[in-house]
Amino acid sequence: MARRLLIVDDEETLTFSLYQSFILSKKDYEVATAGSGEEALEKMGEEPFDLVLTDIFMPGISGLDLLREIKTNYPSTDVIMMTAYGSSEKKEEAATFGAAHYVEKPFDMKNLKELVFNILG
């Protein structure tokens, strides 16, 4: 069964390029995007994902709220947090809530892809 990846960010340029990148990779991934935390939860409700790649600061449900929600309702889903703030406090908070990784924007696609491949296989 294909592994499922959900990319969540209110920056459409980013979700679009990440989507392209993972679609083009030679992996058999099903990739979906969401422009907000709300939309992400909605999509997860329809069918669960193996990995969620989410921004932290979004209007509405924030990435940390989303992380908490996922860890409560979908404990087997891994989460990678992305952030444009370089604050270490948020990083610690994300780690305590069970985020698998934490990447700072702007990140290197190569590194991010490696991270995702490691988690999804």
Added chain:
Amino acid sequence: MSSYLDRKKESIRRVNKLMDDMASGQAQKEQIDALNFKYEKLSKKYDQLSQVFEFHKGIIQNISSSMITIDMEGIITFANKSALHLLGFSADNILGKKIDLFFAEQDEGQQIVNALIEQEKIYESHETRLLASGEEVIPIGFSTTFLSDEKTGERTGIVFIFRDIRDLINFRKQMERMDRLATLGELSAGIAHEIRNPLAGIKASAQVLEESFSPGDHRTQLISRIVKEIDRTNKLLQSFFNFAKPNKPKPGFHSLKNITEGIFLLLATRLKRRKIKFHSEFEEKLPLIYIDESQLEQVLLNLALNAFDAMPDGGTLSINAHFDTQYRFSGVEGSAHGAIIVTVKDTGVGISNEKFEKIFNPFYTSKSDGVGLGLSISSRLLEENQSKIEVDSTLGKGTSFTIYLPYVHDNRQEY
């Protein structure tokens, strides 16, 4: 017969006189006793008064506030020890002179004295500047009261009570700066988000596009330039955030010697290449310092790299440290005594006077490839660690940065 009577009369007169003399002797004795009593009382009173006088004199001479009195002509009639010390003059140089002469701006001094004498104005915590010996200008805060004749109520003079407020002014400046920086910190978090998000989008798009070309393709090279420029922008942003919102220090007890040795190792190859000698000297019993180790490393590294740039033809970089038990940080009350004083000194080109004031300002640089954040970040990081930095430089001879790290007693520490 008559002679007999005369004799008797004479006897009676004598007796009467004797009686009178005795009576007056008694009165004189009483008078003397009364005088003695009065004398004793007065001499006791005198002792008491001179004690009170000495007591008041002691207070006036020894209070930490400075005090000067003038008569109604503006002529100085008295100055206490603290006032003489602050102004750096002896009593002879001050008494009998017009007080206006001791204001840094004499016009302002005249205005103040006129307002006091003619309009009977009272000053309360007013700030001005005095001119001490050696032309030194000292900011003071002063208050005034009138001296008046007890009987007539007529004003006879004015008392100035004042204090040196240099520390207070420095402290105020520091607070204002911290305030501005706090706002800047909040602002920068917002800017970070607004700039880094689009950067992330551009970088991801560019790198995805890059994958679709072969490595030798000229389009790949163009894209790698885009990515390089994004990284450069991000690095600049990062330095700015370090300045605007440094991470909270995580202090611990560290050995300054170890930190310096670490920096030396990091720079060893560059020192050699640039023909720079490194020299360090630490007081033998230098206590451990209580600080965020990586932040101090960053500061010392910044200073060392600046020193490198100041010595294009080689020279000597020295880092020395000693413990000053008497050092007091301004604006810090009570127990904050003692500092570990570190100097980072180069034998480079030096800094001119006009640049002196600006070197700690963000984005001020004298290097074509510099961003101008090194020293501002350093001073900010030290501030966050309750420390401070000062600079001294002679054009053509070199620059010396002095860092004051507060001494914190470590209970585990053994000398």
